[in-house]
Amino acid sequence: MLIVMDQLATAAEIDAVVGAIEARGYTARPIPGGQRVAIGVLHNHGAVDASMFLGLEGVKEVIPVTRPFKLVSREFQVEDTVVRVGDAEIGNGHLTIIAGPCAIESDEQALTIARHVQKAGAQLFRGGAFKPRTSPYAFQGMGEEGLRILAHVREETGMPVVTEAMDHEVFDLVEAYADVIQIGARNMQNFSLLRRAGRAGKPILLKRGLSATIEEWLMAAEYIMEGGNTQVILCERGVRTFAHHSRNTLDLSAIPVVQKESHLPIIADPSHAAGRRSQVIPLSRAAVAVGAQGLMVEVHHAPETALSDGAQSLYPDQFHELCRQAHAIHGMFSPYRDHAADIQRSA
Ligand code: PEP
Ligand code: MN
Helix, strand or coil: CEEEECCCCCHHHHHHHHHHHHHCCCEEEEEECCCCEEEEEECCCCCCCCHHHHCCCCEEEEECCCCCCCCCECCCCCCCCCEEECCEEECCCCCEEEEECCECCCHHHHHHHHHHHHHHCCCEEECECCCCCCCCCCCCCCCHHHHHHHHHHHHHHCCCEEEECCCHHHHHHHHHHCCEEEECHHHCCCHHHHHHHHCCCCCEEEECCCCCCHHHHHHHHHHHHHCCCCCEEEEECCECCCCCCCCCECCCCHHHHHHHHECCCEEECHHHHHCCHHHHHHHHHHHHHCCCCEEEEEECCCHHHCCCCHHHCECHHHHHHHHHHHHHHHHHHHHHHHHHHHHHHHC
16 A cells, blocks of 8 residues: 655654554555655555545545555556666666676686677676576686676776676675676575565666566565665566577567566566577667667677677677667667656556
């Protein structure tokens, strides 16, 4: 339930409503808006009786929340969330491009790729130091040394860095080095890790699970927001289907659906969806055309030698072309985007 306060409601009236919610054993979450404050009611098991709040001073209306997710929903917050990292503002109408290798392999490899992708227009650098691999015999990442290399890349290029925290054991370490902490597809429903991410002081990039529904994905984001971290970026990276022509199937329709249901920014990762280089540029074009607010792309200067995901990694010149095409498409559609969001909200 959402209690919407009058535009002229005083701080004391807002406090009184918060007190009334808490007196009933629920959690009150004030959400400041441009015009007025709304107060979310959380941790209620079952319906809340609206009439007990309607009579309180300063209350304008009480809106039942129909979705199982609350803090992430458009019902709770109409305005888009903007996640700010360095100079990048994800979710405010720009197209943010994140690029880099699947895994950090050496200082030289990371810096070489970082310089290429920065020149092509990437704003954030990505690279895994702790890698979730299907086989225990495959390269598992460089660990803390990889994080140190990421910090070096940031120092040299000024680009903020995105890297995955695979488990609790390494979360503190990753949080200390990263500018954005990635929760990977395999961990999307690792609820204790999501709770830890909710206490993090850095933005979280939450990938969609391998076979997660949109509702399950948004509930995972709810765990993070419920813990107090409002800086969440959703990332569609393809889901498992019967198809073999690609590694996963990029669920393009998830992008407008998520934008209708949630105020959180959503980006696309065409690399892990495709699994092969030849599909990455076309899928990037499509993702931008359906409204993705950013792309995360794997790039390697010598993909044939890459220790992971070489087959889907773009050569630097291909990435350059991807950026050019993606920005051209974004430029065509961005004037319509606000209007589209209004339509989505009312639909
Ligand atoms: C990655 O980004 O390198 C990765 C492992 O992604 P995902 O969790 O989507 O498979
Ligand atoms: Mn990868």
